Amino acid sequence: MKNLSRLLFVAVLLMSFSTTHGQDKNNPWAITIGVNAVDPYPVGEDAPQGDYFDEFFNVKDHWNIIPSLSTLSVSRYLSDGFTFTATGSFNRIDKFGTNLNPDGTEAGTNEVDDLTYYGVDGRVSYSFMNLINSKRIDPSLGVGGGYTWLDDIGAGTLNGSVGLTYWFSEKIGLNAQSTYKHAFEDYLPKHFQHSVGVTFKFGGTDTDGDGIYDQDDACPEEAGLEIFNGCPDSDNDGIQDSKDDCPNTAGLAEFNGCPDGDGDGVMDKDDKCPTVAGLKSLMGCPDADGDGVADGDDNCPNEAGPAANNGCPWPDTDGDGILDKDDKCPNEAGTAANNGCPEVKPTAEVMETLNSYARTILFDTGKASFKKETDQVLQAMVAIFKEYPKADFAIEGHTDSVGSKSMNQALSDRRANAVRDYLIANGISADRLTAKGYGEDSPIASNNTRAGRKENRRVEVKLKN
Structure with missing residues (x-):
């Protein structure tokens, strides 16, 4: 039992290293090493065996365990929760059912000479982990068959199993398995085989090392973020690079990731005045007097005027309300009807x-x-x-x-x-x-x-x- 104790100690120690198990499709291979116990008693046969599940947990009287690692399994994930597992195991049988008194009462464990036990089995199992929406607890049912030798006699078996794995991390879990083996030959008794072991998953590929496996990674050769399916966001603005028009400069979603430093609604790359808030109509430049001429091009930035006069108002020298540019008599007050010149006589x-x-x-x-x-x-x-x-x-x-x-x-x-x-x-x-x-x-x-x-x-x- 010394090796079993060490194995269980290692399993408990690993519980502190991670928070969630791995997806089987990302780590399709697994190896389980552990110990097994063979129990030929409660399988519905005549003495020295008993009824099904009679004294099923009587470890002391009926379970045969050797104090060393005695089980090795290799598993391959198939799809949709199904996994195929091949298992090899060995043991020694020195407890085989129960002796009976003449009156039919039990007289103690039926001890036999150490019989060698070897088994090679295969099974297909189904995991219920996704159905119960669990990240750690992984119950399963499996069916399969194999070949078992007791000393030099061997026979085929039909197997049914129930298992439970507790995942400490993405790739490491503690597995317990109980399998009923139904022999096809009378010389091999029906029996249960139980096992406990540590499971190691492997085989997942993460080329860019971003923690997202290639088959789930939209950018498998470029390290990225989980929220973007493995694609990068170089400027950390919440917009992945492939959809970011300015992938190296943090920006806004409304501008496809490009910045607007002065907050005027014009992105910097299109803003002629990127450090001063302005108008969209003037490509981001301000217009203090609201005359439609950007301040940088306005000779009179604080006084409204037309673009034709560089943003300055047209003068009206004679004050007749007719601008000099339209006044044929700019120095003499007149009427609009007479193009700015005074009327001599009214009509x-x-x-x-x-x-x-x-x-x-x-x-x-x-x-x-x-x-x-x-x-x-x-x-x-x-x-x-x-x-x-x-x-x-x-x-x-x-x-x-x-x-x-x-x-x-x-x-x-x-x-x-x-x-x-x-x-x-x-x-x-x-x-x-x-x-x-x-x-x-x-x-x-x-x-x-x-x-x-x-x-x-x-x-x-x-x-x-």
């Missing part, structure tokens, strides 16, 4: 517009002061007068016939001059304006109706020759 349409404003001027009743809501109308008139700086105008005031004629004449004068004064105060030259009241002498509607009198109370603007 009939302009005069009609001017008078449509003038007729809506509202005065306080019986006074020459303006109502508040008239200011917007007067400002519109000022704008038109400024468009024609070389034209002269006459401001005329009119009233209805209510009241005395002299009073109406005076009121119309005051109102005409009030309009002139407002225009002068708002930038229109006094030399260009005259004002005169016509009282009730020039009606444009009947004074016998309210509507007619309202029309007659008016201001008119005339163009002077």
